[in-house]
Amino acid sequence: MASFDRQFSRRRLLSGAAALAGGGLLLGCAPGAGRSAAEINYWHLMTGGDGIVMSGLVDAVNATNPGFHATQTVLAWGAPYYTKLAMASAGGRAPDVAIMHASRLAGYAPGGLLEPWDLDELAAVGVTEKDIPPLVWQKGQYDGKLYALALDTHPFVLYYNTDHAAKAGVTEAIQTMDSPEEFVDVARKLQLVTGKHGLSYGYLGDGSQMWRLFYTFYRQLGAEMTLVPGKPAQVDEAAAVKVLTFVQSLLDDTIATRSGDGGTATSEFLHGESGMFFGGVWELPSIKAAKLKFDVRPIPTLFGTEAAYADSHTFVLPRQSKVDPDRRRHVYRLVAEILKRSVSWAEGGGHIPAYQPVIRSAEYQALKPQSNYAGIPAYVNYDPDVWFAGAGSDFQNYFAENVQNVYLGSGDPAAGFDGFVKRLNVLLDRPQPV
Known part of the structure; x- marks a missing residue:
């Protein structure tokens, strides 16, 4: 992170993130401080039925005793969520992992508010490029690197x-x-x-x-x-x-x-x-x-x-001033386990899972009417790639x-x-x- 810190001052990042997210203020939260290595802080904006399903997915992963415990922080949908995420990332005290709409990536990755996914680490937990539809994978990329790993379309x-x-x-x-x-x-x-x-x-x-x-x-x-x-x-x-x-x-x-x-x-x-x-x-x-x-x-x-x-809900790695390697490995495991269980995301919320082994499963194919529109990711269209577009903007x-x-x-x-x-x-x- 030293090279990044030389290029961008903390003050510039904070002021820019506030403008990007709509000028909101980050409430007094420092999710990166005082945590045990086994506690994973996961931010998302899922409420209502989606929130119930997501909570069940996280609980299911925690129940496998994976060596970590994921804690969810649910924030208000739209501008309030993206304001807080931008400010936390700019300050280097962000959650370990967060949900971001794919349509918001162009406003975050270029400014250094996110860190790229390590494809080798993803492969080690069973997630590779061939497991995600090409257009969906492509939308998660910036400057040749994957910054947003899709959960759905x-x-x-x-x-x-x-x-x-x-x-x-x-x-x-x-x-x-x-x-x-x-x-x-x-x-x-x-x-x-x-x-x-x-x-x-x-x-x-x-x-x-x-x-x-x-x-x-x-x-x-x-x-x-x-x-x-x-x-x-x-x-x-x-x-x-x-x-x-x-x-x-x-x-x-x-x-x-x-x-x-x-x-x-x-x-x-x-x-x-x-x-x-x-x-x-x-x-x-x-x-x-x-x-x-x-x-x-x-x-x-x-x-x-x-x-x-x-649009797609994607998993992103918000910028942190200091990354704990053990906790980061746990994040990869958490995300992979949620992807592999995402048939329930389709069943409960109607979304199309991005993880193709789930799409090919008999359990998903039996879901009606969900499987009727499973082919849409092959010709999906997202908002234009520009910093001021996307969900909640x-x-x-x-x-x-x-x-x-x-x-x-x-x-x-x-x-x-x-x-x-x-x-x-x-x-x-x-x-x-x-």
């Missing part, structure tokens, strides 16, 4: 009511539709059955929801979005306008409500008032609990190229600020997207905080 998908589909005569069409016109036709036939809407999609006040659907279809058109600090955003305006115009056409109060939020969309689908539902795989537990007859498939390829928006809020009126039907698609690009260019003109 959690994509945006299409749920559908199987009873409504049968009554509308579209069961097969839902599996084969491959154009905007076919999708609209299926949605309108479902609306005739439900009497309300063919599709549920909630986005109002939620930039994440707007972005997930937009970016899925944008990438299906083969469009790229390259964001390099110091340079103007490279985007495909024609593709963006085409997607926004299509989404706007779906929100016509017949196919889907023009102004619904996430809660409204979920409730509508659960009560049988729509035939299809755009949502994340993390919605699966609540939908299964409702005893609804439904199934799930990847969002259909309507614009020619397979593409699906997703303001990137998707900037999209909402400029595009929500387009979704509502009162805004011009070209003007809305142009406003978003201008906002990106302002950010790209700023130097990376760390």
